[in-house]
Amino acid sequence: MTRKMWMRGTVAAVSAAAMLTLAACSSEQAPSGSSEETASGEEEMAEGDDVISIGFSQVGAESGWRAANTKSIQDTLTAENGFDLSFSDAQQKQENQIQAIRSYIAQGVDVIAFSPVVESGWDPVLQEAQAADIPVILTDRAVDSQDDTLYESFIGSDFVLEGEMAGEWAVEQYDGEGYKMVELQGTTGSAPAIDRKEGFAAAIEGSDIEVIDSQTGNFTRTEGKQVMEGFLQKYDDIDLVFAHNDDMGLGAIEAIEAAGMVPGEDIKIITIDAVKDGMQALADGKINYIVECNPLLGPDLAEIAQKVVAGEEVEKRIVVEDLAFDQEAAAEALPDRQY
Amino acid sequence: MREITRHALFWPVAALIALLVANTVYRPDFLAVTVLDGHLFGAPIDILRNAAPLMLVALGMTLVIATRGIDLSVGAVVAISGALSLSFIATSPDPGSVSTVLLAIAIALGVSLVLGVWNGFLVSVVGIQPIIATLILMTAGRGIAMLITEGQITTVTSAPFKTLGSGFWLGLPVATLVAGGVFLLVALLTRRTALGMLVESVGINPAASRLAGVKARTIVWTVFALSGLFSGLAGLILASNVMAADANNAGLFIELDAILAVVIGGTSLQGGKFSLSGTLVGVLIITTLTLTVTIVGISPLVTPLFKALVVIAVTLLQSPRIRETFAARARQRAARPEEVAA
Numbered sequence: 166m167t168r169k170m171w172m173r174g175t176v177a178a179v180s181a182a183a184m185l186t187l188a189a190c191s192s193e194q195a196p197s198g199s200s201e202e203t204a205s206g207e208e209e210m211a212e213g214d215d216v217i218s219i220g221f222s223q224v225g226a227e228s229g230w231r232a233a234n235t236k237s238i239q240d241t242l243t244a245e246n247g248f249d250l251s252f253s254d255a256q257q258k259q260e261n262q263i264q265a266i267r268s269y270i271a272q273g274v275d276v277i278a279f280s281p282v283v284e285s286g287w288d289p290v291l292q293e294a295q296a297a298d299i300p301v302i303l304t305d306r307a308v309d310s311q312d313d314t315l316y317e318s319f320i321g322s323d324f325v326l327e328g329e330m331a332g333e334w335a336v337e338q339y340d341g342e343g344y345k346m347v348e349l350q351g352t353t354g355s356a357p358a359i360d361r362k363e364g365f366a367a368a369i370e371g372s373d374i375e376v377i378d379s380q381t382g383n384f385t386r387t388e389g390k391q392v393m394e395g396f397l398q399k400y401d402d403i404d405l406v407f408a409h410n411d412d413m414g415l416g417a418i419e420a421i422e423a424a425g426m427v428p429g430e431d432i433k434i435i436t437i438d439a440v441k442d443g444m445q446a447l448a449d450g451k452i453n454y455i456v457e458c459n460p461l462l463g464p465d466l467a468e469i470a471q472k473v474v475a476g477e478e479v480e481k482r483i484v485v486e487d488l489a490f491d492q493e494a495a496a497e498a499l500p501d502r503q504y
Numbered sequence: 505m506r507e508i509t510r511h512a513l514f515w516p517v518a519a520l521i522a523l524l525v526a527n528t529v530y531r532p533d534f535l536a537v538t539v540l541d542g543h544l545f546g547a548p549i550d551i552l553r554n555a556a557p558l559m560l561v562a563l564g565m566t567l568v569i570a571t572r573g574i575d576l577s578v579g580a581v582v583a584i585s586g587a588l589s590l591s592f593i594a595t596s597p598d599p600g601s602v603s604t605v606l607l608a609i610a611i612a613l614g615v616s617l618v619l620g621v622w623n624g625f626l627v628s629v630v631g632i633q634p635i636i637a638t639l640i641l642m643t644a645g646r647g648i649a650m651l652i653t654e655g656q657i658t659t660v661t662s663a664p665f666k667t668l669g670s671g672f673w674l675g676l677p678v679a680t681l682v683a684g685g686v687f688l689l690v691a692l693l694t695r696r697t698a699l700g701m702l703v704e705s706v707g708i709n710p711a712a713s714r715l716a717g718v719k720a721r722t723i724v725w726t727v728f729a730l731s732g733l734f735s736g737l738a739g740l741i742l743a744s745n746v747m748a749a750d751a752n753n754a755g756l757f758i759e760l761d762a763i764l765a766v767v768i769g770g771t772s773l774q775g776g777k778f779s780l781s782g783t784l785v786g787v788l789i790i791t792t793l794t795l796t797v798t799i800v801g802i803s804p805l806v807t808p809l810f811k812a813l814v815v816i817a818v819t820l821l822q823s824p825r826i827r828e829t830f831a832a833r834a835r836q837r838a839a840r841p842e843e844v845a846a
Contacts, residue, residue, distance in 0.1 A: 395798025
């Protein structure tokens with residue numbers, strides 16, 4: 166008897182908790198629900214009433230950038246625009262992505278698109294897709310396969326160029342002052358981390374900016390903050406921080422403020438991505454320069470998917486154009502930013 | 505001297521000191537603490553502040569492990585707690601008000617407690633093995649946190665909430681004071697009342713303690729509830745630290761760090777006797793290790809290897825068999841010169 170009552174009590178408590186969570190998420194929906202019109206996506210409305218079924222496997226939701234990227238894809242590949250989107254989140258695991266792609270092959274979708282978590286190990290599953298005659302489109306990140314017939318097109322930013330743009334600005338602004346710089350790298354071994362580091366290093370070569378240390382902050386705020394705290398204990402004379410994404414830069418700002426210094430003045434900060442929080446910090450003067458990495462790949466993906474299904478030729482590599490912002494440009498651009 | 509080296513905490517403390525010495529070699533004023541803007545500032549303060557969330561999670565874990573259990577869901581509870589509190593503050597009309605923040609904290613802690621009670625219910629009433637029972641919430645919990653934040657990273661600006669993770673009181677980090685307060689409370693409850701002994705008896709032999717009149721089921725239920733509550737508090741501190749709720753990464757693998765801290769501290773995974781001060785040392789070792797990687801400048805490529813080597817060294821030193829082997833060698837070596845002299 167008492168046991169039953171206990172159980173009843175617990176069930177009630179658990180369902181109360183579930184309701185609380187649900188209440189929290191429905192109230193969350195209000196602000197973000199007011200989604201922007203995806204103007205560019207609308208133009209490419211499918212002429213026929215043939216619906217294109219597309220399976221998309223996303224890396225995860227590790228950063229603000231990724232969230233904006235997901236939103237762009239979900240908002241563009243809608244039923245109104247002639248798509249039937251199956252979306253899956255791989256939570257940063259390659260095996261989840263391979264599984265998702267296999268299930269899309271089994272479902273017989275028209276197009277498979279995905280952002281590979283890592284560069285290598287994709288040949289077998291891509292060959293399966295090819296055998297099933299399903300075209301594959303890569304977004305954001307590339308694969309290092311030798312056989313480039315395995316995918317139709319790769320849509321994404323040029324990470325090396327992003328690093329170069331950041332480095333060139335640093336040289337333009339700070340060369341000749343003997344700046345000492347620390348670098349917050351992205352996830353070890355990931356394409357953006359490798360390429361941005363390489364691009365930046367190439368751009369500052371020959372200048373007197375000296376990279377005194379470089380550690381990974383795993384693209385997250387928490388680790389960015391922790392590593393920056395360590396740097397601040399280790400060196401007294403840091404002048405410049407280059408973070409491979411905004412989130413780590415935002416973490417670094419917290420660490421710099423906690424050390425009693427003014428981010429953007431005592432220590433200059435350059436980051437890449439230009440997500441909303443980053444742009445806000447830039448407009449507030451806490452970051453000095455941000456190179457954009459455009460996450461709005463949805464419209465491009467829609468266009469390429471339509472062309473591929475229609476049997477048209479598409480370019481193997483589509484480079485998304487990236488802008489760059491200094492503090493004034495950020496303050497101007499901020500009100501109209503979609504992400 | 506022998507007495508000291510035989511003490512259960514000798515090797516963990518020695519490892520901690522070794523780490524601090526290594527840091528000081530690379531950065532001579534590593535241990536220096538200065539006053540900055542009216543609060544203390546320096547690497548030791550950073551360590552104490554960053555150790556707070558892990559300390560809270562590991563405290564709950566110590567009690568759970570002492571009853572022969574294990575709680576894998578702590579990381580998920582951390583994520584849920586952070587997501588709930590920040591989503592609540594973000595949607596409230598006045599994010600900066602103290603009452604909003606207190607309400608958000610209350611909601612997050614309340615739900616965390618309920619999640620802990622759920623684990624306790626599965627283990628003590630339904631009788632599922634702890635590792636499986638808490639695996640359920642470990643997997644489902646991150647999904648729930650993602651639902652709450654809608655897959656986005658929720659960020660807010662709220663001065664009162666920021667105090668919890670980055671604020672200072674009496675010159676010390678608020679997070680450290682909170683974790684320290686909870687530590688003292690648990691220490692008092694378990695060492696000044698019979699509770700600690702009851703927990704140990706359940707861990708050593710649940711059936712015998714039940715026959716002896718100990719309410720084993722209630723004890724198990726309580727420790728899981730506490731573990732949930734403490735994880736919730738850790739989640740609040742982590743979210744407040746960067747003022748962002750990251751459902752994917754907040755508290756990721758913290759369950760493994762917590763279990764490691766408990767084991768380094770000398771509490772056996774087979775349950776029974778537990779050491780809260782041992783867990784404290786374990787937590788400090790793990791947190792110092794993270795900072796050491798930056799200070800010493802370990803390449804990101806070999807960071808996991810470096811951490812693993814330190815952990816292996818500490819656990820090997822604690823193993824009685826290894827220690828006996830070393831002691832025997834030492835005795836032989838000590839004995840030999842005498843033979844020669846004779």
